[in-house]
Amino acid sequence: MKEYQTITEISGPLVFAEVDEPVGYDEIVEIETEDGRTLRGQVLESSEGIVSIQVFEGTGGIDRNASVRFLGETMKMPVTEDLLGRVLDGSGNPIDGGPEIVPDDRQDIVGKAINPYSREYPEEFIQTGVSAIDGMNTLVRGQKLPIFSGSGLPHNELALQIARQATVPEEDEEGEGSEFAVIFGAMGITAEEANEFMDDFERTGALERSVVFMNLADDPAVERQVTPRLALTTAEYLAFEKDYHVLVILTDMTNYCEALREIGAAREEVPGRRGYPGYMYTDLAQLYERAGRIEGKEGSVTQIPILTMPGDDDTHPIPDLTGYITEGQIMMDRDLNSQGIEPPVNVLPSLSRLMDDGIGEGLTREDHGDVSDQMYAAYAEGEDLRDLVNIVGREALSERDNKFLDFADRFEEEFVQQGYDTNRSIDETLEIGWDLLSDLPKEALNRIDEELIAEHYREDESEAAEVTADD
Template sequence: MQKEYRTITEISGPLVFAEVDEPVGYDEIVEITTSDGQTRRGQVLETTSDLVAIQVFEGTSGIDRQASVQFKGETLKMDLTEDLLGRVLDGSGQPIDGGPEIEPDERQDIVGAAINPYSREYPEEFIQTGVSAIDGMNTLVRGQKLPIFSASGLPHNDLALQIARQATVPEEDEDGDGSEFAVIFGAMGITAEEANEFMDDFERTGALERSVVFMNLADDPAVERTVTPRMALTTAEYLAFEKDYHVLVILTDMTNYCEALREIGAAREEVPGRRGYPGYMYTDLAQLYERAGRIQGRDGSVTQIPILTMPGDDDTHPIPDLTGYITEGQIYIDRDLNSQGVQPPVDVLPSLSRLMDDGIGEGLTRGDHADVKDQLFAAYAEGEDLRDLVNIVGREALSERDNKYLDLADRFEEEFVQQGYETERDIDETIEIGWDLLSTLPKEELNRVDEEFIEEHYREDGPEILEASADA
């Protein structure tokens, strides 16, 4: 029989401290019953021989020293079944969509673990997001972790929804394994308005049918925010490695998650690290991000797109800084492009996908993909540099060649990056738009493209604006 304690000594923020007379396991689940009969769930955060610190998921409001504490003898587990697809859950994994109770096929510990490096399979299969700035220039591959670096007031949520709605594994890239595609969407600390926008879009587009949504709102307890991504990733691992799905996990906003860590650390009176965040934040984030990947002998995969808002637009802030160390690149949302009306406002120059080169090319996307990407990067970068020069000497002082690069930089933003949030482009269409832009340059300037591709795709009579691009 489980022992019940009435030995609460202190309540501090989201934490409850209680005396015990026997060992209690780290991460063990706790039930706290208040004097008016309400039950709260919690988790052991720290334990000694005679005292435990408990983080309470539903908040400590209403808990006093007369409340009883009962240790359940197990860690927090997620109820798992394939029927979770199409369901909406709160941040602690409880259904909030009015649907039936979850009847699990199995229950798994949410803490999980990084994939054994020996068992990892190298990520090199293309995932098509339908967004040209990502597919063409910073390609996402199965098993990768590729964060989106945004900032307050920028439309990262619109981009997240577009990716969730459009992301697919192209049929020719499935190797005949028959794996299906699923999306796990974990929202942490979002407003009720944002939650309504997410759900309206999921239901309107039908994306909910292949998705599992976890919602932790801004007025929910901060402690629950530390559980939400682990719930989402445990569900993803189950679908990927036991049901053979290719799973895309979108986590927004990791900044709110890190703020919850800081709040809990302050309540525990820990010695703070950089800017008040816990010194173990790097380890904590790595425990989440490293759960992405592929396992040898398994058809499924877990791919992560964490989204974070950089405080003060500062990419040296601890949250983006540590995230950049752990993950395999980043996609930057740019404030200047957003003010110009570019949708989505992705700045491809500081963006990076470290695994891109292994996920593109003949048999994966198109044989000319890598060459087009390299040439577009070089041409757009040169155009950007020339914009600074124009501010000093004026456009009239530039050569005809320089003016062509300036025009290409403008058209790159207007026709390649700009596509709207409702337009989906397959990889062939994205690369053809790239050729359309490169054809504005003389052939001799295309020094990063193989001759056979130039002969096959270069428009001798000048660019032909693709109809889809013009509509966008």
């Protein structure tokens, strides 16, 4: 291990130093300042004679007299099952006042790419307890399903609700228990948000089955690049070595991408779309593709990344690239939020591309797919009719159209609306769906099998009495 005092430039979060031997990409660096502090960094770029180093704790206090040591290894995460119930900072150090972590292993935070041939197709249901997700955009094990939100929308509340409610239904288990765990990685959040997260985890007891990584807004931006990788490395260890089903919630990916842009600017890179690095797609894919199932392994890694769309623009590079990589999206809606709908999930632009493989007989209920399709179609028709009402008035509509308008209102108020403390089973969610669909004429239910209609459709009591009297 060689030590250098050859710093030539300090630019933002980066330090440039001259070297006389090859240095590996991503190699860990220790920088000792004149006042005795030791800062950690990582080699970002290595060329003949000079390296650029990103410093996790920030470059404050570093001058050209500081010593630079290259440790000859990449950054590793100390992993153990005892991490469950612990709170760590964005660099993986405990901040909960608990004992030091005694690891069973130290694993590279870059992870090991899953061989596509060894991947198992995701098709097993995860119940989040949120009707708009379970009923309409079902999450399955091994999937990556992001939440697209906007500034000021309650995505944190939804994230916490999923973290404490998500479970693998017992009837869906194959053999004996793979346990369920949650990895919560927060990037660039405020101290107030961090306190809210921790209060909720502790109040509900969800912390016992969780590992929390906290990178705050006043922490160095460089640390935000490390936080999701530490979280995913922990998830992979629990899933593929300890047989847990792991749900990874990462918030906010927009802060992560802003850190990428900041570092790219410090390196004087040629910017891509809207100033973001041209390699942002590759960088995000390296994170998102760490979700999945591996053949022969009981555990799984499922991801719910959360991002706030700048200006509510879903064509912005961050949601745009995320949508290309992941298998759908859950869209939060500002209008629904202003109406007091909790959670304000708009099911029309939302999508879970793997839903069809994770529902149905033996997975949820045999009527799940038909009910979801019919509610989607009816709600979409109701939304179109709302626009028409603004032009011609409700009195100009037919009785059938008025029923679809009523359905749209009830769908938002009874199905999507449930609050952040209500945990609905998939059976409860589908029963609410049938209650709503039973207000529509039977002949309008053209996406549901007739046998299912005969079994689940609820005749209005007065209509049923009239039919009986006529008979």
